[in-house]
Amino acid sequence: MNLILCSLCLLMVSSSLMAGSKVIATGGATTVEGNSGGGIVPWATINGYSSSDEWSLNTFASRVGVDDFTLESLGFGASFNNQWELSFARQNFALDSIGGELRQDIIGIKYKIAGELLYTSLPQLSIGAQWKKNRDFALPAAVGAKDDSGYELYLAASKVFFDAIAGRNLLLNATIRSTDAHQTGLLGFGGAGVERKLMFESSAVLLLNYNLALGTEFKQKPNQLGFADEQHWRDLFAAWFINKNASVVLGYVDLGDIAGLTEQTGFYLSVEGTW
Amino acid sequence: MVKYLLFVTTLALAACQHSPETTLYQRLGGETGVENIVDGVLSGIEQDPSIVHHFADTDIPRFRRLLIEQFCELAGGPCRYTGASMQESHTGFQITQAHFDALVNHLISAMQQQKVSIEAQNEFLAMLAPMYKDVVYR
Numbered sequence: 001m002n003l004i005l006c007s008l009c010l011l012m013v014s015s016s017l018m019a020g021s022k023v024i025a026t027g028g029a030t031t032v033e034g035n036s037g038g039g040i041v042p043w044a045t046i047n048g049y050s051s052s053d054e055w056s057l058n059t060f061a062s063r064v065g066v067d068d069f070t071l072e073s074l075g076f077g078a079s080f081n082n083q084w085e086l087s088f089a090r091q092n093f094a095l096d097s098i099g100g101e102l103r104q105d106i107i108g109i110k111y112k113i114a115g116e117l118l119y120t121s122l123p124q125l126s127i128g129a130q131w132k133k134n135r136d137f138a139l140p141a142a143v144g145a146k147d148d149s150g151y152e153l154y155l156a157a158s159k160v161f162f163d164a165i166a167g168r169n170l171l172l173n174a175t176i177r178s179t180d181a182h183q184t185g186l187l188g189f190g191g192a193g194v195e196r197k198l199m200f201e202s203s204a205v206l207l208l209n210y211n212l213a214l215g216t217e218f219k220q221k222p223n224q225l226g227f228a229d230e231q232h233w234r235d236l237f238a239a240w241f242i243n244k245n246a247s248v249v250l251g252y253v254d255l256g257d258i259a260g261l262t263e264q265t266g267f268y269l270s271v272e273g274t275w
Numbered sequence: 276m277v278k279y280l281l282f283v284t285t286l287a288l289a290a291c292q293h294s295p296e297t298t299l300y301q302r303l304g305g306e307t308g309v310e311n312i313v314d315g316v317l318s319g320i321e322q323d324p325s326i327v328h329h330f331a332d333t334d335i336p337r338f339r340r341l342l343i344e345q346f347c348e349l350a351g352g353p354c355r356y357t358g359a360s361m362q363e364s365h366t367g368f369q370i371t372q373a374h375f376d377a378l379v380n381h382l383i384s385a386m387q388q389q390k391v392s393i394e395a396q397n398e399f400l401a402m403l404a405p406m407y408k409d410v411v412y413r
Contacts, residue, residue, distance in 0.1 A: 020373075021325070021377050023379055023380060051372050051373035051376045052371040052372035082372060116372070116407065118379075118407075119375070119407030119408070120407065120408065162398070163394070166394070167392075167393060167397055167398065168393070168397065169397050169400075210383065210387075
């Protein structure tokens with residue numbers, strides 16, 4: 001974590017490192033699950049700045065601190081042709097007041113199927129898959145999860161509307177995710193009476209200029225584990241795309257009730273480097 | 276918290292809103308502004324090895340004049356574009372998305388250099404972005 005932060009600090013003071021041709025901010029930020037998007041919702045955007053026939057790499061570190069829990073995510077990814085995105089993320093969810101931790105690895109792939117975020121009237125459409133694997137399964141098993149791994153599929157549509165509000169550009173995103181995960185997989189997958197469900201997620205982001213954006217997100221959650229209610233997630237964030245090599249996102253998150261502890265709200269910080 | 280943020284944002288945006296009585300052409304800086312933007316784009320192209328080869332056989336003074344005409348007309352200025360359609364003038368050049376992105380970056384830099392307001396930049400980009408389909412992979 002410290003190493004990544006230090007390297008990102010170095011990135012911020014340099015400005016002419018290798019980067020792809022895409023326009024700044026069009027690679028989005030990186031979610032806590034490692035794919036391009038906002039903070040909690042994957043978008044149809046492809047991470048980094050690789051345009052046609054170009055490669056890009058990215059790495060990120062994020063921390064969500066709410067009343068009784070802390071989620072740290074670290075990861076890296078690669079993108080090609082503004083079409084393919086591969087990602088890996090390792091999550092560590094610390095149960096600050098209960099004690100212990102829940103760790104999970106996530107491998108993701110995303111493929112742009114149609115549209116161009118900036119240039120076509122059709123929104124950019126991408127499909128994605130994530131494979132999630134718990135590294136701690138004792139607690140999820142004890143509260144009723146059947147599997148320590150699971151997959152999710154999603155379809156995302158994203159579009160930038162130029163000159164939309166007060167002369168600013170607006171990004172709108174809608175995502176549909178198929179999942180049987182509990183608390184995004186941190187509490188395992190499946191179980192008695194648990195079905196695969198389709199969840200809706202959305203984001204709206206106002207680009208104040210080329211480098212600064214304000215956004216909000218909503219993530220519907222399935223709530224299928226009997227022992228404690230799971231609630232939808234929401235956030236508000238400000239993103240600073242310093243240059244094509246570094247970005248920082250600061251947010252306020254509302255994760256609802258988690259494992260019986262109510263009203264989990266707090267702050268979110270994410271730093272990302274792209275090459 | 277949420278209400279406060281929305282309030283601050285609304286105030287900030289309202290403060291920057293442009294007055295509607297000026298045309299986009301005026302807000303791009305009129306004749307001088309558009310000429311400077313076009314010159315900025317041309318200089319960006321000249322220094323960009325990824326796209327400069329597309330202009331190897333281009334009559335640059337003519338290209339400059341047509342681009343000024345086109346920008347001026349699009350922005351509501353007193354000009355008429357006399358060149359070929361976007362589709363005609365780009366067919367066969369094997370222009371990729373990366374080339375198009377590069378040109379957009381040069382245009383943005385040129386407008387930033389010219390101190391064009393973000394509202395006017397976005398209004399202009401909104402007019403140019405749909406040309407993608409007539410320019411790329413033709």
